[in-house]
Amino acid sequence: MSEQPYSKNELMICVAARLFEDGTTCFIGTGIPMLAAMLAAKTTAPNLVPIFEFGGMGAILEDLPRAVGGARTFHKGLAASGICDTMETAQRGFVDYGFLGGAQIDPYGNLNSITIGDHDHPKARLPGSGGGNDVGSSCWQTIAIMQHQKRRFVPQVDVVTTPGYLTGPGAREEAGLPRGTGPAYVVSTLALMDYDPGTRRMRLKALNPGVTVEEVVGNTGFDLVMPGEIGQNAPPSAEELRLLRKEIDPEGLYI
Amino acid sequence: MSEQPYSKNELMICVAARLFEDGTTCFIGTGIPMLAAMLAAKTTAPNLVPIFEFGGMGAILEDLPRAVGGARTFHKGLAASGICDTMETAQRGFVDYGFLGGAQIDPYGNLNSITIGDHDHPKARLPGSGGGNDVGSSCWQTIAIMQHQKRRFVPQVDVVTTPGYLTGPGAREEAGLPRGTGPAYVVSTLALMDYDPGTRRMRLKALNPGVTVEEVVGNTGFDLVMPGEIGQNAPPSAEELRLLRKEIDPEGLYI
């Protein structure tokens, strides 16, 4: 185990990066997912195929992209296409993973990034559904990345912007969403969560170093499913930190 | 009037070429329409924009194309796209004219190029609907080019492959076809026909040189509308013939 100090973001990036499966396609959004994808490509998933919604496919991520349409998203890429092609590629079942964020998440993994409060007279107007709804509808598995706070982990999101398991088992299929899809993980500042296969409710999977179950529970606005055994997320390794700091984000934009 | 001898095809090409309006877009099929378009571009319609269904747009027709997808259909073209783009361009109302052929035509300008006899046990299997149905549905005006024979000008086509005015006034709109579209002319080996605006039935407009009304009537399987005055198609001019023979079809493939 590494004894080096590291930031919360560095840890989240590492936990997220380790979830990438080699030889899979993955929709990447701005920020943390980009760093996680780059770290994965340099460690456990050298054959990862990043897809960016406005058209970049199969880029070699040498420099950190700053926008999902920027030239770095198709740097030495295998294809530079358009948003219809990428979204339809996902709709056809070709995109294995999608990374998502949101202001709120509920026990079924539904995300909200539209409004806090009443939609038509909101307390806070958020950016909107964006590509998140398409990613959450069409990718085989989605991974959400969230700050772990009670006001974000809520019993019911104000608006379902991006579909998780909606109201529970069978609800996605009943709504018409593609068979076999849904949220897989939540990477938070405190822990890694997955979903109970029976109830489709969020389940604690592994704690971040130094975090207690009580701390997670205290920062979650609903009951998490508790498995028989709770894992531990390894801290960033020396090599992960070196890659993040020297190669991936040398300007320290995110870490 | 030119005293030179000319072939039936040369005359048809000239009559058709004179129908092209300058500065319009036009779907061009293989054969006679290609020659007519080239002749028009070299005479009265220098700003004609030829569109070929598999993607060629705005080509400069220096050599006669032999296929609607051949490289000559986008020679020095303004765009080389695909069939969806051309068909959707027509569906959006951007294509002014379309040239069509068929084995049979009826009084409402409906064309058949699918089967003669019963569809499922045909006496003759024809090539099929092809792009003709799309052209006849979406272009603003269509022009048919036909051999003038009784077995081709029939009271009712065996199958409506390409929509003319269907069963008469209002029938296209009732079927859902775009407002304001329909057949404009028929160029035959004997005459030029248009359509009566009231009944939407085929009307004799002008006779080819040396052809009588009786001859047209005798070779038509239904009653043509007869206007008060019947015009005369001018024979090919010396210049038209020179262009056709020296520049457009020097190998004599069609003329």
Added chain:
Amino acid sequence: MNILQSGRGELIQPFDLDEFREWNRTKKSRKLVDKLMSEQEAVSKFVHDGCYIGTELYGTVRAPMSLAREVVRQGVKDLRVCGQGVLELDLWLAAGLVKKLDITYIGLEVYGTSPSLRRAVESGQVESCVEWSNGAITWRMKAAAMGVPFLPTRSMLGTGTLEYSAAKVVRDPFTGLKVALLPALILDAALIHVHRADRYGNCQVEGISGFAFEMARACKRLIISAEEIVPTEEIRKYPDRTMIPYYLVDAVVHAPFGSHPGEMAYVYGRDETAIKEWVRMSKTPEGAKAYLDKYVYGVEDHQEYLDLFGPARLDQLIAERERRE
């Protein structure tokens, strides 16, 4: 094939396909007409108070920023606007030009949510927000581009996004699958920035195409700005690179660095300093106003805007461009 669900959002741009066809027949010349003009002329001719308008690609990437600033400079009012945006829509929101939104995403990307959007919506200045996904808004344009009234999708199903949209859910009559039908979107005006165009409007784009193909075919008026104006011979040499043919285009504006402070693939990189200036200043209404005063109202045109940055900075952005290698 009954309607199983209807979003309760307003269709803020009703459409009529036959009227669109008639427009395309009568208002769009098929002749090669010289359309080269300035930003001022193009915007004053083709962008009107109350019109429904969109921009492509977005904010910091191949965005028609010189045109977007000109729209602000001319103070066009009551705009109805679609889609995703970063800096360009932010400027319009901050300047108070926007009345209704078909919104997918408006934010500052790595720099978080948009204070200008928050102020404009939470104050009620923007009267309504109709929700769509990024895919959905593009498919709506694709429907118009195809000349059909709707396209089906498996996105948006089961969510509030659909509930606050104007989509409808039906069962596919072939397989029984539930799909959302997205109504066609025909914009009154669209602004697209490209790498190269000739003076008639034939356009080439390099790198990702975003939604330029769809938007160019889904609007009644199309203003193109281009980094470079090329002879038509260049277009005719590579007809397979024409993404937008001339007959779709109403105005062609020569705008080098037209996407600044955003990037232009293979031409120049993004100007992070300039982007951060907007991020910082737009946090308050006063700051946003000061920014507009300096960079929009305070200059006559795009050239004067570029002069505020100077050639050294612009050369630096060229040096930082993506290269084909």
Added chain:
Amino acid sequence: MNILQSGRGELIQPFDLDEFREWNRTKKSRKLVDKLMSEQEAVSKFVHDGCYIGTELYGTVRAPMSLAREVVRQGVKDLRVCGQGVLELDLWLAAGLVKKLDITYIGLEVYGTSPSLRRAVESGQVESCVEWSNGAITWRMKAAAMGVPFLPTRSMLGTGTLEYSAAKVVRDPFTGLKVALLPALILDAALIHVHRADRYGNCQVEGISGFAFEMARACKRLIISAEEIVPTEEIRKYPDRTMIPYYLVDAVVHAPFGSHPGEMAYVYGRDETAIKEWVRMSKTPEGAKAYLDKYVYGVEDHQEYLDLFGPARLDQLIAERERRE
């Protein structure tokens, strides 16, 4: 949104979008796997008796003729086939391989109707012909490529083409317009000939794109033949030219003159003499058989086929190619 009319043609290739998604998830590797193989290997691996198959572009233009001949050589039976065709489908019809057709146009273009089609259909050897327009069959593939069960169109309405198709007519719930709904078409196998590919299957096409984009995304197995095999670095240098990304592709065949006797834009012109030989010989069943004996069954592979014409003829075709100028 009730069904106002249903075509009485059979849906000869029923489809299930969720099963297609599952196929694309499990049978299509996202890794860069070397797929270079011969025509023989590609066809024997991915084209099976009874499969639903299509070819692109068509007959005399960028057509996968070396693959089409290999299909005949291997005697694959009971094919269900879509679309437009000139020489390639003619060969299959003449060889008796075709059982059902989603037909749009099969003919000899300037040389008139196809005797092979007439014989195959009028004799009952082809069991059924379901009718579509060229636009419609491509939109059916586009639906599959988009991952949706149908696309609407304003083509085919009011005609026998619709009556003998499997389309359905409904009223658009947004504007009340009548449209025809075209069911998605997911092919079992597709054959596409391109200008350049790398050994993983990333493909570039020059000139018109026909329906390559759509077909490549609407099939379970995709065999690419290419005039030239290029290093992947060449693909990565111009990612905006990739029309077909590798993960769609199952086999890559290096086939110079693969479209012969058809043309290949910017590479070689069409071989009129060779085309006319088929036109002449296919007039009778005996003639067609003699042609197949000589040009298909009588040679081992594409190279032996080309040897029948010799380098002088092929050089002549190169000289007659379209040039960028």
